[in-house]
Amino acid sequence: xxxxxxxxxxxxxxxxxxxxxxxxxxxxxxxxxxxxxxxxxxxxxxxxxxxxxxxxxxxxxxxxxxxxxxxxxxxxxxxxxxxxxxxxxxxxxxxxxxxxxxxxxxxxxxxxxxxxxxxxxxxxxxxxxxxxxxxxxxxxxxxxxxxxxxxxxxxxxxxxxxxxxxxxxxxxxxxxxxxxxxxxxxxxxxxxxxxxxxxxxxxxxxxxxxxxxxxxxxxxxxxxxxxxxxxxxxxxxxxxxxxxxxxxxxxxxxxxxxxxxxxxxxxxxxxxxxxxxxxxxxxxxxxxxxxxxxxxxxxxxxxxxxxxxxxxxxxxxxxxxxxxxxxxxxxxxxxxxxxxxxxxxxxxx
Amino acid sequence: xxxxxxxxxxxxxxxxxxxxxxxxxxxxxxxxxxxxxxxxxxxxxxxxxxxxxxxxxxxxxxxxxxxxxxxxxxxxxxxxxxxxxxxxxxxxxxxxxxxxxxxxxxxxxxxxxxxxxxxxxxxxxxxxxxxxxxxxxxxxxxxxxxxxxxxxxxxxxxxxxxxxxxxxxxxxxxxxxxxxxxxxxxxxxxxxxxxxxxxxxxxxxxxxxxxxxxxxxxxxxxxxxxxxxxxxxxxxxxxxxx
Numbered sequence: 001x002x003x004x005x006x007x008x009x010x011x012x013x014x015x016x017x018x019x020x021x022x023x024x025x026x027x028x029x030x031x032x033x034x035x036x037x038x039x040x041x042x043x044x045x046x047x048x049x050x051x052x053x054x055x056x057x058x059x060x061x062x063x064x065x066x067x068x069x070x071x072x073x074x075x076x077x078x079x080x081x082x083x084x085x086x087x088x089x090x091x092x093x094x095x096x097x098x099x100x101x102x103x104x105x106x107x108x109x110x111x112x113x114x115x116x117x118x119x120x121x122x123x124x125x126x127x128x129x130x131x132x133x134x135x136x137x138x139x140x141x142x143x144x145x146x147x148x149x150x151x152x153x154x155x156x157x158x159x160x161x162x163x164x165x166x167x168x169x170x171x172x173x174x175x176x177x178x179x180x181x182x183x184x185x186x187x188x189x190x191x192x193x194x195x196x197x198x199x200x201x202x203x204x205x206x207x208x209x210x211x212x213x214x215x216x217x218x219x220x221x222x223x224x225x226x227x228x229x230x231x232x233x234x235x236x237x238x239x240x241x242x243x244x245x246x247x248x249x250x251x252x253x254x255x256x257x258x259x260x261x262x263x264x265x266x267x268x269x270x271x272x273x274x275x276x277x278x279x280x281x282x283x284x285x286x287x288x289x290x291x292x293x294x295x296x297x298x299x300x301x302x303x304x305x306x307x308x309x310x311x312x313x314x315x316x317x318x319x320x321x322x323x324x325x326x327x328x329x330x331x332x333x334x335x336x337x338x339x340x341x342x343x344x345x346x347x348x349x
Numbered sequence: 350x351x352x353x354x355x356x357x358x359x360x361x362x363x364x365x366x367x368x369x370x371x372x373x374x375x376x377x378x379x380x381x382x383x384x385x386x387x388x389x390x391x392x393x394x395x396x397x398x399x400x401x402x403x404x405x406x407x408x409x410x411x412x413x414x415x416x417x418x419x420x421x422x423x424x425x426x427x428x429x430x431x432x433x434x435x436x437x438x439x440x441x442x443x444x445x446x447x448x449x450x451x452x453x454x455x456x457x458x459x460x461x462x463x464x465x466x467x468x469x470x471x472x473x474x475x476x477x478x479x480x481x482x483x484x485x486x487x488x489x490x491x492x493x494x495x496x497x498x499x500x501x502x503x504x505x506x507x508x509x510x511x512x513x514x515x516x517x518x519x520x521x522x523x524x525x526x527x528x529x530x531x532x533x534x535x536x537x538x539x540x541x542x543x544x545x546x547x548x549x550x551x552x553x554x555x556x557x558x559x560x561x562x563x564x565x566x567x568x569x570x571x572x573x574x575x576x577x578x579x580x581x582x583x584x585x586x587x588x589x590x591x
Binding site: 209 | 448450451452454455457458461462465488
């Protein structure tokens with residue numbers, strides 16, 4: 001994708017009918033380290049690759065428990081992912097409190113998608129000043145935080161001057177006003193958008209009455225349900241592996257599903273040794289609340305199929321490896337080709 | 350006017366809200382609702398009376414209504430508050446249906462929602478003056494619960510409101526068992542309703558029995574119970590008089 005004059009603002013359409021900022025946000029997802037998810041009829045497994053910045057630091061947390069029956073794996077700007085996890089946890093807990101029942105996964109995912117979509121529309125409200133009804137007002141530049149300015153203005157009977165940016169709606173503004181005891185607001189809508197799309201893709205895994213679900217939420221506000229999916233960098237390799245095997249997943253046992261997840265993660269590593277310290281696996285299923293598997297368990301599973309692989313004909317291994325690399329290259333080439341193609345915007349899947 | 354003026358100081362502690370309307374006493378009330386779990390679902394009985402104080406004024410009040418696909422709500426207490434609850438639930442079910450996603454609110458969810466509503470109103474000193482019975486079946490699971498006007502809520506195999514707690518529940522405790530047939534369930538409910546008819550002054554002899562199963566809700570046509578008055582003490586009341 002190349003820079004153009006329509007990509008500065010999330011509220012600007014291009015002549016081809018694309019929102020470039022949103023597409024750039026989706027690029028951020030592709031830059032994040034890989035996350036994969038797969039499901040059977042009764043279980044969903046999430047896995048992700050944890051790359052620490054250095055040997056000295058800990059790795060980023062990419063899998064979050066949202067509720068006993070829902071968990072999420074993220075790829076992209078992990079800070080955004082954290083914020084969204086907090087939102088999801090809030091929604092789940094509020095629903096649980098009111099209805100004493102777990103929030104259906106499909107509804108949570110729609111709420112997330114709506115939230116992403118709204119952000120693409122928000123215009124900031126710049127609050128220039130606040131005054132009480134009887135006194136006159138001074139427009140100024142609105143940014144008078146300094147104490148002496150405040151003193152000067154209060155001589156003229158003004159209550160306070162403040163700037164409230166990042167306001168989402170008029171109702172939120174009313175809340176802020178009431179909580180700070182302001183009496184009257186005068187505000188001016190700017191034409192600049194202050195908020196950016198979330199730069200994170202979410203793989204939401206959950207269980208509800210209608211069975212096990214795996215959803216993918218995009219920064220564009222779209223969501224899709226999947227049998228298995230992979231996001232992040234070098235995810236094409238994992239996707240290829242999953243595409244070959246997904247028809248068997250519905251009836252897979254829990255342990256086979258976990259093995260498949262670890263194998264899919266290995267595909268994204270492309271030659272690096274698979275260790276439990278660089279991957280995280282989480283499971284949710286019938287009778288099994290969402291939890292992250294501990295490193296020891298994961299290492300044991302890795303060990304079981306490393307030994308199985310050794311027993312296989314070594315001659316087949318190099319062929320399989322080169323075959324995967326070729327497929328991966330084709331995959332990334334296709335991604336780039338798709339994005340420069342003016343016809344189809346990536347989010348219109 | 351003097352009466353009104355003397356009321357003012359008591360309410361003024363509430364500040365500016367003292368002028369707004371809030372429920373102080375119920376006006377048109379329904380009496381007990383009795384319900385029990387049986388083999389296929391829930392059976393609920395309530396008479397059709399709406400009393401205006403001690404007058405049995407309205408005799409065709411439907412005090413049981415279906416809610417969504419899976420629940421049945423019966424109410425005693427202030428009828429207008431019951432209508433408001435129905436309006437809240439209507440909105441709740443509407444939004445639930447608008448999701449159009451195959452999920453639906455079951456009796457447990459509706460019961461908890463009602464508990465939250467009743468408790469929050471009680472906290473604002475403006476209660477919905479009702480005792481509610483919520484029963485239903487979803488995915489083969491039977492559910493029967495109750496909520497009072499102060500937010501007390503619980504589930505049980507058989508519940509009742511008002512006088513039913515004192516007169517009907519002892520009978521149910523003795524005679525209820527798992528997997529009652531439909532006929533046995535109705536017979537048991539009628540036994541309870543008959544005792545209430547004899548002993549509760551706000552009961553009227555026109556009742557409905559509602560059933561909810563996995564297939565849906567059926568509310569019977571109104572009918573009357575047979576009562577027996579041929580006691581010798583009634584035939585010759587003055588016999589023992591001096």
